[in-house]
Amino acid sequence: MPERAPTTLFAMTTRAMSAQMVRMNAATSNLANAGSVASSETEAYRPIRAVFATELDRASGLAGVAATGLVRTETAPTRRHDPAHPLADKDGYVFEAPVDETAEMIEIMDSARQYQNLVQALQTAKQLMLETLRSE
Amino acid sequence: MNERLFGIHGAALTLRSARMGVIASNIANAATPGYKARDIDFNAALDARLAAGRGMAASDPRAGMVWRRPTMPALDGNTVELAREQVAFAENAVAYSATLSFVQGKVNTITRALKGE
Numbered sequence: 001m002p003e004r005a006p007t008t009l010f011a012m013t014t015r016a017m018s019a020q021m022v023r024m025n026a027a028t029s030n031l032a033n034a035g036s037v038a039s040s041e042t043e044a045y046r047p048i049r050a051v052f053a054t055e056l057d058r059a060s061g062l063a064g065v066a067a068t069g070l071v072r073t074e075t076a077p078t079r080r081h082d083p084a085h086p087l088a089d090k091d092g093y094v095f096e097a098p099v100d101e102t103a104e105m106i107e108i109m110d111s112a113r114q115y116q117n118l119v120q121a122l123q124t125a126k127q128l129m130l131e132t133l134r135s136e
Numbered sequence: 137m138n139e140r141l142f143g144i145h146g147a148a149l150t151l152r153s154a155r156m157g158v159i160a161s162n163i164a165n166a167a168t169p170g171y172k173a174r175d176i177d178f179n180a181a182l183d184a185r186l187a188a189g190r191g192m193a194a195s196d197p198r199a200g201m202v203w204r205r206p207t208m209p210a211l212d213g214n215t216v217e218l219a220r221e222q223v224a225f226a227e228n229a230v231a232y233s234a235t236l237s238f239v240q241g242k243v244n245t246i247t248r249a250l251k252g253e
Contacts, residue, residue: 009160016164052168063161065168114166117218121160124229135240
């Protein structure tokens, strides 16, 4: 791990917020690609998911979170018989992206709620810190 | 010296600040699979800190650390329940404010005594 400044509450919350952003963007990309078709199973869009991992800072005891990467899910694309489609293969099939719109919407809502929670916690913590600083 | 001046409030303020960090960590990890939520048992941690301050026991930074027991365990092994963490965070923030006002009062008293007003 590269040398970095000691983790503060601010740094930890910032990283957690970025992780939530990655998660939200992944879900949004999936929604954007819902219903897209391809002419073969390998070319079809597969939904992506962010992978979260805890990063513990031993010096301060704070446990942050980071999105360590994106994975493509292993769901098989939906095969649909549509000979009139310009992308249909020689048997007249197209392969549709296996995106579950409801699940993606829930993912976005969940992510937004956790993001809000982080912001609120940070606001309270900041206010308390300022009060402590201003006390004479 | 610190303990004679502020009584238990100096140690309490440090602990409240530490607990704020622990609960914020839980909130940050609300979506991490397998993350186990932690909390600080305030009474136990304060006792340990005061005992360490009097030189009775070695200071243990992990004193009073407890795992959060989930009401309903999630399938992915994560034990964070956002509502509970929010309540714990709010309670801790209020207690921090209260402790801070005790410390401020003490400082004001000393300052006035020093100035001789």
